[in-house]
Every structure is written in structure tokens, then in C-alpha cells.
Amino acid sequence: MANSVLILGIESSCDETAAAVVADGKRVLSSIVASQLDTHGKYGGVVPELASREHLRAIVPVVQSALEEAGLKLPDLSAIAVTEGPGLVGSLLVGITYAKALCFVHKLPLIAVNHIEGHIHAVIMEAGEGVEYPALALVVSGGHTHLFEVQEGFHYRLLGKTRDDAAGEAFDKVAKLLGFGYPGGPVIDKLAPYGNPRAVRFTPAKMKGNPLDFSFSGLKTAVLRWTEQRDLSAEIEARKDLLRRNPRPSVEEWLAVTPRETLDLLASFQQTVIDELLRRAWASAEEIGARSIIISGGVACNSGLRREASLDVPVFFPSFGLSTDNAAMIAAAAFPKFHRGQHAGFDLRANANLTLA
Ligand code: KG4
Ligand code: ZN
Numbered sequence: 001m002a003n004s005v006l007i008l009g010i011e012s013s014c015d016e017t018a019a020a021v022v023a024d025g026k027r028v029l030s031s032i033v034a035s036q037l038d039t040h041g042k043y044g045g046v047v048p049e050l051a052s053r054e055h056l057r058a059i060v061p062v063v064q065s066a067l068e069e070a071g072l073k074l075p076d077l078s079a080i081a082v083t084e085g086p087g088l089v090g091s092l093l094v095g096i097t098y099a100k101a102l103c104f105v106h107k108l109p110l111i112a113v114n115h116i117e118g119h120i121h122a123v124i125m126e127a128g129e130g131v132e133y134p135a136l137a138l139v140v141s142g143g144h145t146h147l148f149e150v151q152e153g154f155h156y157r158l159l160g161k162t163r164d165d166a167a168g169e170a171f172d173k174v175a176k177l178l179g180f181g182y183p184g185g186p187v188i189d190k191l192a193p194y195g196n197p198r199a200v201r202f203t204p205a206k207m208k209g210n211p212l213d214f215s216f217s218g219l220k221t222a223v224l225r226w227t228e229q230r231d232l233s234a235e236i237e238a239r240k241d242l243l244r245r246n247p248r249p250s251v252e253e254w255l256a257v258t259p260r261e262t263l264d265l266l267a268s269f270q271q272t273v274i275d276e277l278l279r280r281a282w283a284s285a286e287e288i289g290a291r292s293i294i295i296s297g298g299v300a301c302n303s304g305l306r307r308e309a310s311l312d313v314p315v316f317f318p319s320f321g322l323s324t325d326n327a328a329m330i331a332a333a334a335f336p337k338f339h340r341g342q343h344a345g346f347d348l349r350a351n352a353n354l355t356l357a
Contacts, residue, residue: 005078005338006070008102009331010063012095013087013115014143015039015046017058018327019066021077025335026125030069031321031328034058037183041247044176052090059098066327074106081334084112084344085354086143092350100346111334112344115325116144116356117156119296122318122329131316132291138281141297141324142168142183145214147280148357149288154336156357159284160212167273168299170216174223174269178232178262179239180254181247188266189302190251191258195267197304200226202272204279212284219272226265235259274305285313292316298324 004023011018020031036054040046067073082099085092103110119139124131133152136159139145145162165173168185175184202222205215238257242249255263277299285293293315299305300323309315322329337343 005335006072006076007111007331007334007338008063008066008077008080009113009327009329009334010059010080010082010095010099011115011118011325011327011330012055012059012091013083013085014091014325015051015054016325017055017062018325019063020326020328020331021066021070021072022125022328022331022335025332026128028125028328029072030066031326032062032065032069033326034062038247041182044182045172046088048088048090051088052094055091055094059094063098063102074102074108077106077108079109079111079334079338079343081111081113081330081337082348083115083118083330084348085115085351087115087350087352089350089352092352096348096350100348104346109338109343110346110348111337111342112348113330113333113337114354114356115330116146117154118329118333120148120150120294121333122322122326123294123296123316125329125332126318126322127316130292130314131294132314134288134290135292135294136281136285136288136290137294137296138277139297140167140277140295140299142166142172144297145216145277146356147212147284149284149290150294158355158357159288160210160214160280162214162216163207164215164217165220167214167216167277168297170220170273171270171299173220174266177224177227178266179236179243181243183298185299185302187254188270189304191254191263192267192270192304194255195260195263195265197267197271199264200268202268204272204276212280212287214276214280216273216276219269223265223269230261232262235262270302270304274302274308277305278309281309282311285311296323
């Protein structure tokens with residue numbers, strides 16, 4: 001440990017306050033994630049003002065726990081890495097301000113990390129040498145649906161992105177519409193196997209211009225039309241009532257208030273999202289002659305996506321804990337920057353719309 005590069009990562013871009021210590025860009029010594037699901041769940045989405053307030057409450061104990069679990073004190077660290085963006089500006093500010101203060105007091109280098117690059121490094125950290133370049137990265141979460149070419153040395157080229165909703169956002173909006181609460185991805189994933197994924201035919205999005213771009217707003221509207229053609233008020237109310245009594249219902253409890261036809265809709269919706277994601281991922285992998293494929297971000301937890309994502313080229317997913325937002329991925333992405341001496345100044349600002357390429 002004496003000669004290891006020990007980086008503390010801090011992540012607060014959305015609704016998770018996270019801190020982690022990673023040694024040499026690959027060994028996770030600790031990874032703490034304080035989720036705000038109970039705060040935002042009842043609103044059916046993240047409320048930015050509440051998120052900032054929760055980050056303020058959580059940041060100090062979360063960083064403390066990450067250090068304790070790693071058996072380290074601040075002066076033992078080599079650097080502190082923090083998410084610079086993209087994300088909610090008020091949320092980002094909490095992590096950035098705290099990271100700056102710690103670096104100032106303990107005379108540590110500060111490293112700024114792009115959240116999207118963090119998601120890509122969640123995979124690289126675990127797969128190590130297995131990832132061969134050029135790689136195709138599909139980053140798919142509540143905030144992003146992006147395809148990148150990743151070259152040796154971590155150079156990125158944007159190949160396509162969503163023109164409207166992110167895939168995770170589509171899961172969340174459909175779940176909210178049907179009374180399944182927030183976030184939508186995990187519950188739809190659990191219920192989809194009980195429905196017929198080919199029962200409802202949705203038209204695939206056709207993109208003018210760049211065929212590797214995504215669009216999920218049409219699919220979301222098609223689901224809305226489907227619900228408007230039926231009277232679902234009783235079942236939606238039953239699900240909302242279930243959520244009020246139990247914020248984390250079991251699959252059996254959900255099934256008791258969800259008729260077959262709605263299960264078919266969920267399965268068909270999920271299948272359409274998977275088809276849209278994989279179709280473009282395969283096309284772009286072919287276009288760049290990818291030697292490996294990285295699929296990361298919260299939607300990478302989806303079991304249907306994981307099951308169907310196989311190709312001649314090796315496909316890498318992060319472990320479940322590293323798919324959704326976490327700080328280990330931020331510390332891992334900072335490791336090559338640490339070696340390059342790529343430090344941030346104390347003038348570092350939150351950049352809500354930061355892009356990777
Ligand atoms: O990466 P993440 O934690 O936060 C962002 O950077 O956005 O991703 C959260 C998103 C949410 O939209 C959530 O519904 C989705 O990931 N998600 C899933 C699953 N688990 C989380 N979507 C589909 N299937 C899942 N199992
Ligand atoms: Zn994320």
C-alpha cells in the first residue's frame with residue numbers, strides 16, 4: 001500500500017452522494033453510496049433543490065465512511081477526484097466545494113472528472129487488460145444515452161447520442177405514468193419477464209441525419225397513447241396505494257395489482273428500448289472496427305439488455321454496484337490524469353452541460 005496511488009473519489013452529480021477510495025486505478029478499497037431515493041421517490045423524479053440539500057447533509061459522513069472503510073486518513077491520499085459535470089449544478093457544487101476544501105487543507109492535488117468518463121472507467125477498472133481498443137462505449141443512464149469511440153490512451157469521439165430523452169429517463173417516465181414510482185428501470189426490469197415482449201408493436205425511431213443518434217420521446221408518447229385508449233385508473237391507483245404502504249414492493253405484490261395486458265406493455269416497451277440500444281451499438285461497433293464493447297450507466301443493470309448483448313466482439317458490463325452512480329468510477333477515471341499531472345485549480349467550477357467529446 002505504501003507505494004500505491006490512493007485516490008479518493010467524490011460524486012454528487014445527481015441524486016446519489018458517493019465517496020470511494022481506489023488504489024492504482026483498479027483496487028476498490030471502499031465505495032459508499034448514499035441514495036436519495038426515499039426523498040425523491042414520492043415526486044416521481046429528482047427534485048434539484050432537495051437533491052442539493054441532501055448532498056449537504058450526506059457529504060461529510062459519506063467521505064468519512066469511505067476513508068474509514070479503506071483504513072486511511074486524508075494525509076495518506078495521493079489525490080482527490082471530483083465530478084465536474086454533467087449533472088445538476090447545485091448538486092455538483094456540493095461535491096466540488098468539499099473536494100476543494102479538503103485539497104486545500106491537506107495540500108493534495110485536485111482532479112476533475114467528467115461523469116460520463118467515470119461510467120466508462122467503471123468497466124475499464126474491472127475488465128483491465130481485457131478491454132481492447134478501439135472500443136465502442138454505450139453509456140446509458142437516466143441522464144445520458146451516448147455512443148463513443150474509445151481510443152488507446154482514453155481519447156473519445158462521439159458517434160451518436162439521444163436527441164431527446166435518455167433511455168433511463170424513458171423507463172422512469174413510463175413507470176411514473178403507470179403508477180410504478182421512481183426509479184422506473186428496476187421495477188420494469190423485474191416485471192418484464194411476466195409479459196410478452198412482442199405483444200405491443202412500437203415503431204422503431206428513424207433518425208434523419210446521423211443514424212447512430214437515439215430518440216425515445218416517440219416511444220414514450222406511444223405508451224401514453226396506449227394508456228389513453230384504456231381505462232387504467234383503478235390499477236394505477238392500486239399501485240400508488242401499494243407504494244404508499246410499502247415503498248419497495250416485492251414482485252408478487254406488484255403482480256397482484258398489474259394485469260396481464262399491462263405486463264405485456266412493460267415487456268414490449270423494455271424490448272423496444274433494448275432493440276434500439278443494441279441495434280445502434282452494433283452498427284457503430286462495426287463502423288469503427290471495435291475490438292471490444294463497453295456498456296455502462298444505470299440502464300446497464302437491465303437483465304434483458306445484459307442477456308441480449310452478445311456479439312463476436314467481447315462485451316463488458318460493470319458489476320451491478322458500479323453500473324449506477326458511484327464514486328469508485330470517478331477515482332478510477334482520475335488515475336490516468338494523476339499520472340499525466342492533469343490537476344485542476346481551485347477555480348474549478350461545476351459544469352452542468354460538460355461534454356466528453
Ligand atoms: O447511472 P445512474 O445511476 O444515474 C445517472 O447518471 O442518470 O442511472 C439511473 C437510471 C435511472 O433512469 C434508472 O431507472 C435506470 O438507470 N436503471 C435501470 C435499471 N436500473 C436502473 N434501467 C433499466 N433496467 C434496470 N435494471
Ligand atoms: Zn450516471
